[in-house]
Amino acid sequence: MQLNLQLALAFSLLFFGLLLIALSQQAHCHHHRWAGRCNSIGLKSVGARRTTGIVALLLSATAMAAIEGLAFGLVLWVMAAAMLAAVLAWVLALSR
């Protein structure tokens, strides 16, 4: 796998989607750093963050499947989502 622009974009979308879903949850919705940034781009309500997050996740899955092929793309998406979710939980915990 070569890291090209499309793939970098797909990973960014995946991370963005996970971050938005995390910020829609009770534990992180008032996060001192990220919640403010979310509000500034108009994603103030829990529903808006969650919907945008899910759309970003779906887009990233579609992009990965298109770039890497259906099988590799979806497996890559599942594994990358697991790793990024763990990283995200760690980062959010340290900056709570």
Add this chain to the structure above:
Amino acid sequence: MAWFHTWFGLFVGFLLFAVFWMGTLTVFDKEFDRWMHPESRSIAGECCILSPNQLETVLLKAHELAPGSDNIRLRLPTERTPMTLIRIVEPDRTLKTYFIDPDTGKVVSNEHTLGGSGFFFPFHYKFNIAWNNVGYFLLGIAGLAMMALLISGIVIHRKLLAEFFLFRPNKHTVRSLLDLHNLSSVVALPFHFLITFTGLLIFFSIYFPWATLAAFDGDKAASQKAMSGFVNMPPSGFVEDAEQQLAALKSVPALVQAREMAWSQALGETARADSINIRNLGDSNATLEIRRVFPERSISMSTHADTMLLHTGELLHAHAPKPIKGFTHWINGLHFIQFDHTALRVLYVVGGLLGCIMIHTGFLFWLESRRIQHHKKKLPGFTVVQALTVGGTLGMMIATAAYLVANQLLPNHIESRATVETWAFYGVWVLSIVWAFVSAFRYKHLQNQAESHYSSQWLPPTVVFTALCALAWLLNQINTGGLVQAMAQGDMNSLAIDIGLMLMVASGVFTAHKLSVSATAKYAKPSEIGQCN
């Protein structure tokens, strides 16, 4: 459900940790092979396609190495194994393995180390217990238990979605451990399910052999032919002379090319053979089996397996798996992770490490939530489980690092070198378990504070593991040139292991620092701590 999850997890957790830890290492088993066997790192010439002339040279060399052998098996070079692997079954049925560099003609024995694919891999699927398939059945029990534990874990974790990203490291120890246990389980839940389920499916025919045989009226040969394309042609009894045998070997490259062309035409893309098996070479019924086990851009394994008569070139069987078998190949590929996708394999390693964290934090949660209760009631459970946890988890990691150090320290010429390496692993593992028990019983009188036990139980093994990883890395730099040499030659295989060791050292230093700070900052020395009566 909570009771089931707790106690089943406690009893099967040690097996599961061994499976997950060794499975994680096995994702990069070929890279471990190259790192532990520097002579096989050759990257001379074009990687990794053999020309017909080179293939002929390799076959003649294999015949020269064991003229009396009638079974020659080749594993053709790949980026992860840049030399051709020759396996020869000697007339006394012993197996000899060599690496040959087709560019230079250099032949090296592959028997002074088991490496990753000869030790970590079988440990992962049968705990290196060959007797009566006991290892496979232990794995089956562990796999079934893992499925049950995953389902019961989902049932008892009521806020699975609401607390998906929740980790509170600054809360009290029990809360933080439970958060980490939940986090490592839930974020990688699809991976845990997938890897356990596919693992169970792979050995289905060992657990339920009669189920497969029943479909073929008990005919094992027919079932093997239908499932994996294996054709066992009985010898005719007519012995071919030496010249005829050499001529047959020289015809192999053309036969391989013909099959590759047929596959490529059928698929519409380039398809290459990656293994060759010649049986009954001296007989007129000698067969040539050409396989394509690991296609370049596919998750599936074993997509092609064609068998032909070696002396005539007549095609006996071109294997076309039925759809359900094709699906099994895909499932196998998903679990074996031998596909050409490095990034995805790295993510599998992350998934495996999350599994190890899940199991380890499960043990720690059990311990921390019972520490006070067990001390008050003077129950031995806490001390025993703590010792088993240290020995079964960190002990195994220390033994792995010791195995790598032994590989670097032992001279190549000593007899049964590969066995000595494995004894280094088992010896260190047993020693660490013994130390864990001695240490646990020595400190069991201490006050019921987590950190007092951390300092006595977790810090020394963490330091030892980190030191051994650093030593293994350092010895590789001294013995083979390490990072600099690997980068100069573009040898990504040994470079990957060197980087992995450096990451292990970094995480070990971080963990040891955290443990020592928390132990010294909050609590006095063990001698100053009151004893519980």
